[in-house]
Each structure stands twice: as structure tokens, then as C-alpha cells.
Amino acid sequence: MPGKDSDINGSKPASEAVDVLVVGAGPAGLMAAFALARAGINVKIIDKRPVKVAAGQADGIQPRTLEVFKSFGLSDRLMKEGTQLHVAAFYNPSKGGGIELTDRVPDVTAQDTNFPFEVTLHQGAIEAIFHDNMRDMGVEVSRPVVPLSIEVDERRVEDPEAYPVRVVLRHVGSGDDDEDNGRETEIVNAKYVLGADGAHSWVRKNLNIAMEGEQTQYVWGVVDLVPDTDLPDIRNKCAIHSDNGSCMIIPREGDKVRLYIQLDGKDIIDGHGRVDKTKAGPDMILDVARKTLHPFTIRTPESYDWWTIYIIGQRVAERFSFHDRVFIAGDACHTHSPKAGQGMNASMHDSYNLAWKLAHVLRGTARRSLLRTYELERRQYAQDLISFDKKFAKLFSGKPYSELNLDGVSHAEFLKAFQTFGGFTSGLGVQYADSDIISLRYQHLAKNVPIGRRLPPQPLLRAADSRPVDLHDFLVSDTRFKLLVFTGDTRNPEQMAKVGVFAKAFITTPKPEPSSSFFAEFSSSAALRKVFDIIPISSEKKRTIKYNAIPKLLWEHWSKVLVDDVEMSGRRGGRAYEAFGIDAAGAVIVVRPDGYVATIAPLDGISVLSSYFRAFIKPI
Template sequence: MPITVAAKESKVDVLVIGAGPAGLMSAFALARAGINVQIVDKRSKKVAAGQADGIQPRTTEVFKSYGLSDRLLKEGTQLHVAAFYNPSKSGGIELTDRVPDVTATDTNFPFEVTLHQGAIEDIFLDNMRDMGVEVSRPVIPTSLEVTEALVDDFDAYPVRVVLEHEDTETEDERRTEIVYAKYVLGADGAHSWVRKSMGIAMQGEQTEYVWGVVDLLPDTDFPDVRNRCAIHCNNGSCMIIPREDDKIRLYIQLDGKDVIDATGRVDKSKAGPEMILDVARKTLHPFTIKTPESYDWWTIYVIGQRVAERYTVHNRVFITGDACHTHSPKAGQGMNASMQDSYNLAWKLAHVLKGIAHPTLLQTYELERRRYAQDLIDFDKKFSKLFSGKPYSELNLDGVSHIEFLKAFQTFGGFTSGLGVQYTDSMIIDSKHQNLAQNIFIGRRLPPRPLLRAADCRPIDLHDLLVSDARFKLLVFTGDTHDPAQMARVREFAKQFSASGSFFAEFSSLDSMRKVFDIVPISSEKKETIMYNALPRILWSHWSKVLVDDIDMRGVTGSGKVYESLGINAAGAVIVVRPDGYVATIAPLDGVSHITSYFTTFMKAC
């Protein structure tokens, strides 16, 4: 029987349980925001190969906002084309169509990136290490208790977690740690111990669709092996995903009776990568694929589509990622949805822990992300049915046609890319003045746009300013500041902004306000006449933070039509952007009272 060493006790603001993509994004984002965070994982080693591998455009934008996209793009493979194959009249399959892999265009990253989960985790781990945060492993949580009497006490540590460390020198020793946390995040996967400990049920169902996955270095005459492929044939369906280092991933539809046991669970002993590849050969006919010397990774799964009944207990324990939703991986949403959950929650926790926001802000995590998960499951049911269904043919007139499948692929493009996700009105989404910027959708992420820095005419993208630093961005579209009447309106806005009664005047100092808000003026004045330092000083913190909507000196870069493309008229407007890049509300230049009303519902000046 193992010897248990006397328990060590500690306190931490946030304890993250699980070091997959969701957990690492949480710990990384919180650490970057200056929060005291601890992360543990039951695995002795991180993922080395396989698992999730697709990064959608919105997630790449988030990586960029953290300064992580260069490494992601360097190590990953970009997918620009989706090829479709369907049954040919002569038997086998033939090319039907090639279309853009990402149908959404309003992004600087109009493509998917594939990189195996272990390499993506490395990006977080290396950057966390630079901040002094390491994953403790192998660590097994054995007990989680919430003291209800303390959950409303801001200074309390109401969550008690017992951890068993198994990294001792001998197998006969086990070190116990008792952690008292203000908040706990369960990012511990589909079979989440945290979720089960809190008695949170998963709602949904398991489908009849069984799929095999295998990663390998291909030797094949299939011509689209370097493109994402959706293949339908009478033998079943297949998806090909190009990977880093010339590898590919094959998703192969299997006959469930061959691999499902009497309890309805997958029995991996009945299958293997060779069996999956044999089925793939029949699906790819008349093209061939040779047996590789080795397989990088493989698995078999039954598609389950479930959402947790709730995402939190007392707004002190939260679940994120696969712990709160499971679905098919073929639309490339799993890792993306998981990291976006964490991205949504992290800034809210940071604001509450810093005393900037009321704890009620945390209620919006479940409101926003559970609704998104439900939409994801609805989409996944439709997409999985189309993908797993038999193809249309002369012998199967009720089958899935290419036109039907392509329409779904393109219709759902905004959703799968992550660019079309829209949060509904809440305490942090107010769509009252949507008419002031008709092409900016309140509740969606702000799109990129080319601009110039007013001081030196250097081209810059609007997204370059949306750094994930846990601050709200106030984009003040000042209009044509060369017009004296318009400049007078801008000065009046600045006066009202800092006047008594304004939320911003309640901060103890300008520096303390700028720790919470980054204010960026964007003028429609021409570059030849604008004087960046003529704008009220409270509206910019640095000379590089004054922008102008114009083309550069050589007329090569920048559109000079940002106001027009975003639907902002000459009178100007203030666009409030949340720390996660989503448009929170819009106000006219004479609408300081609206901005004040918005922020006072959930924030506190400090």
C-alpha cells in the first residue's frame, strides 16, 4: 500500500485541471493577464502525436493576438483548397469539384492550419514556461468541495481540491496536496472528473456513425492528397487532411458491427491502423495507397453529440472544452471550440479577480458558450448526417448529392471558420446603436481592416491593435478631423468622457484607467493634413495609437475606405471591443452616457 506523505496546503486564484488545449489556453491567458494560476494533469507526459489537429481562421487570429501565430504558421500546414470526390459511372471515385477550403473572406487568415495537438500544446507550454508557469504531472485530483457559505465572499478561497502527486521517487510514495482555490476550471476532457464530481450531466445522444482515423506518410497516386478532401462512395465516406511534415490524416467511415462490442462501445482490440487503411483503399479506388513503414497515430470512435446541462457550479467551478461538449471532429471544431471557451472565460475571470468587474460577469460564460455549443451540435448533426450518408447515384436516388453537400459546406462556412459566431444581447452585449456601423455586427468579432498610423504613415491592420491584454478597446472613429466643426465634436466627446458623471472619471488616475481601456482614435482626415497630436490627449496613449483611414504614400497598401466598408458615417462613432475581440456595443460621439451605462452594469472603477 502506498505511503502518503503529510499533505501540503496552498492557495491559488485559479486551479486548472487538465492540460490539453482548453486547459493550456486557460492557464496561458490567465498568466498573461497577471493572475496566479496553477495547472495540473493526470498524464505523465503531454500528447506526442495525433489527437486534434485543425486550427480555424478565428483561432489563428486569437493566436496572433497573443503573438503566437508566427510559430503556428511556420510549423503547421495551410489548407487552401477543398476537393470533392464522388462515385464515377465506371466504378470507383472521380473528382467533382475544387473550392476554397475556407469560404469566409473577411480575415487575414483565409485558410485552415493543421498541426498535431502535441505541437500546439508545445506553443503554450514554452510561452507559459517563460512566465514561470509549468504543468504539474502526473497529478490525480481525488476530491473537490465547494463551501457554499463562502462563494459570495470575494476574498475567500471556497473551493477545496485534494491532489495526489505521483511524481515521487518510488512507486510506494504518494504526495498529497490540498489546494484552496478561488476558482477551478475543469478542462479534463470528455470523461471529465470535474464535471462528474460536480454532478453535471451531459445531454444528447450517441450516433450510429463509426469512424477510424489514421495518420501516416502517404505513398499514393491520389492527386489531391495535398488538399483537404471529402470523398463519398458506395463503400463509405472518407476525409483526407494534409498534415505537417508531409503526413496526412485519413478519416474513414467503418462498419460499426466490426468494432462495436455488446455494450455499444468501441472495442479497439477488434481493429487497428491496417484495418482502417484497408477500408480506405476500397473507398479511394481506382487510386491506390501503399502500406507505410509505420503509423504516426490511429484511433476509432463513435460520433457522440452532447452538451453539458450547465457549465458552472456557483460560478466558482467551471468546465470548458470537451468537458462540456462533444461532437464529430470532421468539421474541425473540437480543439477550436475548446480553446475559444477558455478564451471567453479567461478575461472575465481576470477582470473579476482584479476587482475590475462584478462577479456577475462570470454568468455570461455559460450564457454565451453553452448557446454556441448547442448551435455547434445542431450543425454537427446536419453535417455528420450528410457526410456519413450514402452518396447519390442512379441506384440510390435518395442519397446525398454533391450539390447538397457543397451547399452545406459553404453555408456553414462562417460558423466552422469561427468568424461568424455571434453572441446575443446580455449585460456585455448591447446592440442598441447597431445602425451607427451597419457592417459591424455587435456580438461578433471585429473584422480586420488596413489603416495607416497618422504619425508616420506606416501601414497597420486594425487587428494589430486588438492585442489580447485583457483590456477593452475603445475605437473612436472621429470622422474628418480636418473639419473644424467635426474636431469640435471630438473635443466635446473627450470633455464628456472625462467629466464628472462619466464612468471613466471615476478611475483614480489616467494610468489606472489605461490598465483597463486602450483608446484608439481613427480619423477619416487625409494623411497629408492630419496632425496626430492635435487630437485630445486623453484619446491616445502613444503616438503610434492614432490612425487614419487612407492609402499609403505610394498608393500601394491600405484601402482608404474603412469607414465605408464598416458602414460608419461621417459623424463618427465609438466602437467598444471586448478583450476577446468581440464588438460589445456602439455609441455616437455624443453618447458618453450610453458607454457609461454599458460599463457600470458589470464593471467597477479602480
């Protein structure tokens, strides 16, 4: 008999070493593999499915996710292929029977974004954006491949050069037989592994990580189709409460729409509490939809694009990592209802949070302690998400208020929840707590920029040519920390002297003893620039500012010297200091590689910044 590491012919299987092995090529896995490959990390990604998703699955991209796509240079394609949702329409029971239009409001209530809308596009098309860009970097998904075993050598987990995670893989056939013994096996020795393999995660189960939470009684059907209907809001997002149940309508790319339909469930749930799809189908879902949409009509299409039925489950994994060497992300560590459009978004933000931290640790520019903040931040977010989802799902699935049901959910109650939770559902209101990488001490220096939240956009001008730009244009996802140096009025000699003193802290002069400036401990200016991107923002006016009067130590290219002034047309810009709550003395805002505000320091606070970064960054 062959040994456990032998293939069917008894020969030794192939072996390779990688920095990161990603298990699962859904949105969470692809975001991780793409971000890591873009950062120059040796990454391998596998998936058990023989082909990528072609239709259906998740489809909503929230504003914060659109900002992230822009930071990677991926938003143009997403906007071109997807459908924008600007309006949310609400329908409720009418006195004459059936439903009627109650209200129309902005779909996204938050306004501090350049993307005040959702974009819908089926998951396969979203994944294709990652696939195509990864291919350009020489990374392809290996499929169909299933993991057979995973072992972590706990004696070597603290060794930065070690590959302590050993995973045995099997390349299977194109069918569904995961135990196809006629296929070859492969051993991957990895420094880190990410399990992004869905709600039934193999990685999570093999690490004995429990899911905590419960399954609700809410059963929903989903169907994608090109509708033939007289509903006037079919091209708007619709939240519909009727005496027959609830429905959500999501316009999709082209002429398609997605219908979420509340089902009774008693005829399609088996004895184990699972959905029996043999007892249901898209026609049955559409028949329920007709009753919910009455008096409006919707005809049966010639074909359906995709359909499914699910029971809402609300669970969070008890932990998100194992020795900070194996991590889980996305549905592998949190499950919830899809009505608020958080599943795919939350999954990709898990990976986005982890990828830059892995990149710094693997490059040797950060201590491994940085990786602990992944679970700290994303598990708390997942718990908050479940708490929100319980309230939202209950409101959405509850019976509507009517003369016959005075205890039902009123439109005012549902609309209030919709608007109150807007910051959360859009992703723009996510806040990370005080930690090793979030320091709240100097919040008062930029009182309108909450530390721990993503930095909002802000119109500015390039100092050299007065070209209008947005601050988000400079928050590129390149794994670097952005030091936004609000210099104050650089026409003022005293203020300029302060700026000069600050700039000298970035003169890299390695010494045997640690410098009072953390930044001076880097081996060279080039090494410093691999970790930090410094962007000065002056409050001087465009008519007098000289971009090259700003110390050269504070900018790497002329296009990165900015001025807070109105554009030549006089219509936009000129209020950044006021909007952020920064006074004439200036301040330094530190933005993490994922766009979140990490800390704020005074302009003469090099010691503050040095203390902050020494806790987890290593000069190179």
C-alpha cells in the same frame, strides 16, 4: 489510520492557495492557463498524464483561432510549423466505378479575415507552443497529478477575497495507477477552478453535471501516416463520398496526412456500444480506405504516426458552472464529430472567453456577475455547434447519390452545406446574443459591424508616419476593452469640437459622488488605461492630418492614432468608414478583450458608454 487529508505516512499534506486551478492540460486547459498567466493571475495547472501529447489527437486550426493566436503573439510559430489548407477537393462516385474528382473550392469561404485558410499541426506541437510560452512566465504543468476530491463552501462563494474551492490532489507515479497510495497528497485552496479534463471529465462528474444528447451510429477510424499514393489531391483537404463509404483527407505538417475513414463498425463494437480496439488497428482502417479511394491506390507505410477509432457522440453539458466558482470547458462540456475541425478550436475559445472575465473579477475591476456570461455565451454556442454537427455528420456519413441510390447525398447538397456553414466552421460567424455585456441599441451607427460578432480586420494607416497597419494589429489580447473612436473628419472644426468634448470625459477626477462620466471615476489615468485602450481613427486625409492635434486624452502613444486613407502606393486601405457603415458624424465601437464587438455608441454618447460599463465594470 491517517485522516482524509494525511498522506501515507500520516503527516499533513502540503497546501497552497491559488487564484485559479486548471484541471487538464489539453488545448482548453493550456489556453486558460496561458491567458491567465499572461494577465498576471496566479494560476496552477495539473494533468493526470505523465507526459504531454507527442502525436495525433486534434490537428486543425481555424481562421478565427489563428486570429486569436496572433493577438497573443503566437501565430508566427504556428504558421511556420503547420501546413496551410487553401483548397477543398470533392470526390464522388464515377459512372465507371470508384471515385472521380467533382470539384475544387476554397477551403475557407469567408473572406473577411487575414487568414483565409486552415492550418494543420498535431495537437502536441500546438500544446508545445503554450508550454514554452508559459514556461517563460514561470508556469509549468504539474504532472502526473490526479484530483481526489473537490468541495465548494457555498457560504463564501460571493466573498471576492475568499478561496471557497478546496481540491485534494495526489501526485501519482509515472504509470496508470491513479490510486498510487505511495505518493504525496496536496491541498489546493482556489478562488476558481476550471475543469478542462476531457469528455470523461472528473470535475464535471463530481459536480453532478449531466451531459445531454446522444450517441450516433456513425463509426470512424483515423490514421496519420506519410502516404504513398497516386491520388492527385493528397495535399489538399478532400471530402470523398464513395459507394463504399466516406473519407476525409487532411494534409498535415511535413509529408504527413490524416485519413478519416467511415467504418462499418459491426465487428468492432462491443455489447456495451463501445469500440473494442483489440479487434481493429491501422492496417484495417487503411484497407477500408483503399476500397473507398478506388481506383486510386495507397500503399501500406512502414509505420503509422497515430491511429484511433471512435463513435460520433453529440452532447452538451446541462450547465457549464457551479456557483460561478467552478467551470468546465472544452470536451468536458461538449462533444461532437471532428470532421468540421471544431473540437480543439471550440475548446480553446471556451477558455479564451472565460479567461479575460476571470482576470477582471480577480483584479477587482469587474463584478462577479460578469462570470455568468461565460455559460450564457458558450453553452448557446455549444448547442448551435451540436445542431450544425448533426446536419454535417449526417451529410458526410450518408450514402452518396448515384443511379443506384437516388435518395443519397448529392454533391450539390453537400457543397451547399459546406459553404453555408463556412462562417460557423471558420469561427468567424459566431454571434453572441444580447446580454449584460452585449448591447444592440446603436447598431445603426456602424451597420456593417454586427454587434456580438468578432470585429473584422481592416487596413488603415498610422497618422504619424502613414505606415500601413491593420486594425487587428491593435486587438491585442491584454484583457483591455478597446474603444475605437471613429472621430470623423478632424480637419472640420465642428467635428473636432465634438471630439474635444468626448475626450474631456476621460479626465480622471475622483469625486465623492459618481461623475456623469464613468471613466472620470477612475483613480488615475494609469488606472483607466489598465482597463481601456483608446484608439482614435480619423477620416481626415494623410496629407493634412496632424496626429498630435487629436486630444492626448484619446491616445497613449503616437502609434495608436490612425487614419482611414489609402497607403502611399495607392493599392490598399482608405475604406474603413465605408466598410463599417459609419457616417461623417463618427461613432465609438467597443471591442471586448476577446475581440468581439460589445456595443456601439454615438460620438457624443458618453452617457451611453457610462451606462453600459457601470453594469459590470468597477472603477479602480
